[in-house]
Amino acid sequence: MADMRAVAAELRHGSAARDLRADAKFDRQLQLLDQRLSDQAAALEKFKSQNSVLKNSLIYLPFARDDLLRDLPPGTEVHEQFDALIEKVMLQSTRAAMDGHDAVAADITALQRSLAGQPLRLREKFDHLARHIQMIDQFQQETPMLVSRLTSGSEKGGLTEAYRDYFARQQQRATTYQLFLLAATLLLLAYAIAAFIRLRGNTQKLQLAASVFSHATECISITDSQGAILDVNPAFTKVTGYSRAEVLGRNPRILQSGRQDAEFYARMWQTIRESGQWQGEIYNRRKDGVVYPEWLSITAVIQNGQVSHYIGSFTDLTQRKQSEVAIHNLAFYDPLTGLPNRRLLTDRCQQALASSVRTGKRGALLFIDLDHFKTINDTLGHSIGDLLLQQVAARLSSCVRKGDTVARLGGDEFVVMLEDLSENTVTAAEQTESVGENILATLSLPYLLDSHEHRNTPSIGATLFSGKQQSIGELFKQADIAMYQAKQAGRNTLRFFDQDMQNTLTKRIAFEAELQKALENRQFQLYYQIQVDEFNCPIGAEALIRWIHPERGMVSPLEFIAVAEDTGLILPIGHWVLETACAQLKVWQQTAATRDLVLAVNVSARQFLQENFVAEVQVVIRHHAIEPSRLKLELTESMLLDNIEDTIATMNELKTLGVQFSLDDFGTGYSSLQYLKRLPLDQLKIDQSFVRDLVTDSSDRAIVRTIIAMAHSLNLTVIAEGVETEEQRQLLRDNGCTHYQGYLFGKPLPIAQFENLVHETTRSVVEIAWQI
Known part of the structure; x- marks a missing residue:
């Protein structure tokens, strides 16, 4: 009914009223509808009132019956009459028929006569119950008529016919509106999808930011514009020793060590106000009182032109400072x-x-x-x-x-x-x-x-x-x-x-001149010292230069290499060594017994750091058509200290050619351990100074074990030079060193004698293998 009233109101006063008002038929039908709706509204109110009373009376009737029957003697005629009356009323309430109402009235009258001699209290109870029964009987007669009034809808037919024309006129307009609404809906849907995607992206960013905050290794604190700490991450609590609860709401000043004065902080905050950020190294104090260095960065967060928060992040520099001191000491101080x-x-x-x-x-x-x-x-x-x-x-x-x-x-x-x-x-x-x-x-x-x-x-x-x-x-x-x-x-x-010493220098100058002539007159010769594995199989050799002086005989490299370094003659001498060694490798490649030998060539720092050194090696390798992996360049630890970045770059270029690298005299340098893992090495060479007393000196044994372990951890081979006794080799082998060089296997020899040694050594190994 409310819906019908709303429809009528809309038709009379709504957006369609202007079009319908001129239609007399529709106006009459609308008046009839208004009158009918008013009548139905009154009938509905009466139906609701009577139905409520009827419901309550029907609920009350069984209780009143039981109360009255308790006062009547059981088995009497009155008792039976009353039961029949109540049953008739209850059955009448379940049927929608109009008959039976006169019978109920007759039964009530008969019971009243039967109770005429009963006590007053009993008669009053029955009279009260009789009124409820009469009211139930009355409402049961009226209810069907009220329902008929409520469900009558004949007026709607005329209204429908009058409205049909209006509906036809509006159908075209509705179709247009529907198309417009469809388009608008699609646009809104697209906007909603885009908004959802942005929202999901922002959510993921927030989750990522929270994860970064929690798992960052840097210590992070967030304060409000007044400096009160709002949050800190786990790294902050780990470094400072303060729990999160202990610092929330407090000012970061609790960490100040006192090493920076008030002027320092004034300048710092002035910079933040001007540029929005500051970073630098300061000293702060942990909860336990320990002062530590940190690299601090403070950034102001600006919202609506005002500072809303400050974000501070810092890194504990304690380990770095200790490492710097250790590196500095290794680089500039004697450890002993x-x-x-x-x-x-x-x-x-x-x-x-x-x-x-x-x-x-x-x-x-x-x-x-x-x-x-x-x-x-x-x-x-x-x-x-x-x-x-x-x-x-x-x-x-x-x-x-x-x-x-x-x-x-x-x-x-x-x-x-x-x-x-x-x-x-x-x-x-x-x-x-x-x-x-x-x-x-x-x-x-x-x-x-x-x-x-x-x-x-x-x-x-x-x-x-x-x-x-x-x-x-x-x-x-x-x-x-x-x-x-x-x-x-x-x-x-x-x-x-004094002057006598100057005379010695004069002799030095003469020696330099002789060295120059030695290069020009081809007085240099390469000797080769064999390198073997743990089974005594030849694996390579080291090329060692010798000066065959026409008057003095053989001159040790210890006498002329330093002079060659000082005078610059080391460059042409080094080139001659490289050329001669590669020429020998070419010869070896043609013989089965020597085809797999690797030849180690010593390179001076001055030669290695020449700009054209890589090109020089490349030209020599191509000229002699040798396998680059058979050439091993030996570098000393000391040459790595200066120009380390240039050294690494040169080594990497040569590695691309296939050349191998061995670090010679390892353990005797100053401070190259920190760079060792960056060098593209293939081998570490244990200096003979550690091998010499290996059997008797526990310190040398410890050093050798450390070098071998370090080499293995870096996937490098390790070779020991200066091996002169079987005891030394056994100790080296027991500690994991399986490549050796020294007088135990052969001294440096001219090429012919060296090749004979290789053949003899190989034959001995084969004979031993056959015996096994």
Whole structure:
């Protein structure tokens, strides 16, 4: 009915009223509909009221019956009449028929007569119940008529006919609206899909950001615009020692160490206000009070032109600082004595020379070598020798001024550099001599080494410098020559570089000239030292240069290689070695016994760092048409210290050609361990200085084990040089080293003798294999 009223109202006053108002038929039908709706509304209200009363009376009737029957004697006629009345009323309520109502009234009258002699209270109860029964009977008669009035809908037919024309007129308009709504719906659907995709993307970004925040290794804190901490990540709590609950709501000032003053923080916040961010290194304090360095970055978050939050992120630099100190110490200090090493000494010498030029004051270098130190190592062991070196270092440091330098070059060689001496040469020499004599006296005092008293003396060579037309290399040579003069003078003495030493330098110049002629006259020859595996099978050789002098005979490389390095002759000599070695490889490739041999060629630092070195190697390989993998270039540890990036780049270029690399004399350098994993090496070569005392020296054994383990961890082969005894080889093999080189297998030999050795060694291995 409410729907019909709404329809009528819409037709009379809605958007269609203007079109329908001119239709008289429709207007009459609409008036009839209004009248009918009003009549039905009144009938509905009456139906609802009577139906509610009827429902309650029917519910009440059984209870009233039971109450009345309790007061009647059972089995009486009145009792039976009353039961019949109640049953008739209840059955009448379940039927929609109009008959039976007069019978109910007659039964009520009959019961009233039967109860005339009963108590007043019982009659009153029945009268009350009779009124309910009469009302139920009345409402049951009226209900069908009310339902008929409510369901009558004949007026709708005329209204429908009147509305048909209006519907036809509006159908076309509705079709147009439907098309428009369809298009709008499709647009809204597309927009909703796009919005959903953006929302999902934003959700994923938020989830990713939350994951990054929780799992970041950097410590992150978020504060409001006033500096109150809103959140921190797990890394923050791990580094600072504060739990999240302890810092929420507090200011990051709780971490301040006091090392930065108020002015520092004022400048920091001024930068943040101006640029929106700041970063730098500061020191903060953990919860346990430990001060630590960190790299801090602060960024201001701007919303609507105002700072809403600050995001601080920092990295704990403790490990990095410790690593930097360790690397610095490895690079510039001797690990045994803690003294500056050759590199740091060279740097300080350069500064001293520059200072001497500016001030005019002189300086001095004193080279100190312990007399008979090797005897101590051989008789008492390297551990006692190390104790002596440590005590010597401490005594030397006590003999000089604060601004002077005491350094250890290696072994038992020490250097003292004195600065700010007199401008007068004689006075400066006297000052140097005074320090030298003090060193002689101090180092000659008894040493207590592992509960044993021991005496030792030094030999000292000194030279003065003024910084004019002097190089560090020349100064070192002069002091070194003077030191050897002190040894020749009987040791335990001090000698200055003098004219006699200059004569020695003159001889050096003559030697350089002879070396140049040796190159021109082809006086050099390659010798080959065999390399074998654990079964004594030849696997390769090392090419070693020899100078066959027409008058002196064979000259050791130890005598001329250093001179060649200093003069630059090492470049043409190195090229000759490379050419000769590759030519020999070509010959070997044609013979089954030598086809698989790998030839190792030593390369100097100066040669390796030449810009055209890669091209030079490539040309030689192509010229001789050799297999590049049969050529192995041996580099020394010391050459890796300078220009490490250029060295790695050159090695990588050569590796692309197929050339192999071996790191020679491994373990004797200064500080290349940090770069080892970056070098494209194939092999580590254990220096013979560690192999020599391998059987008797536990320190050497420990070093060798470490080198072998390191090589294996980097997937490198390892070869030991200087193997002279079966005991040494056995120890090396037991520790995982299976490639060897040394006099035990063969000394360096000319090519013909070397090839004979290869054939004999191979034949011996085959014979042993057949016997097995």
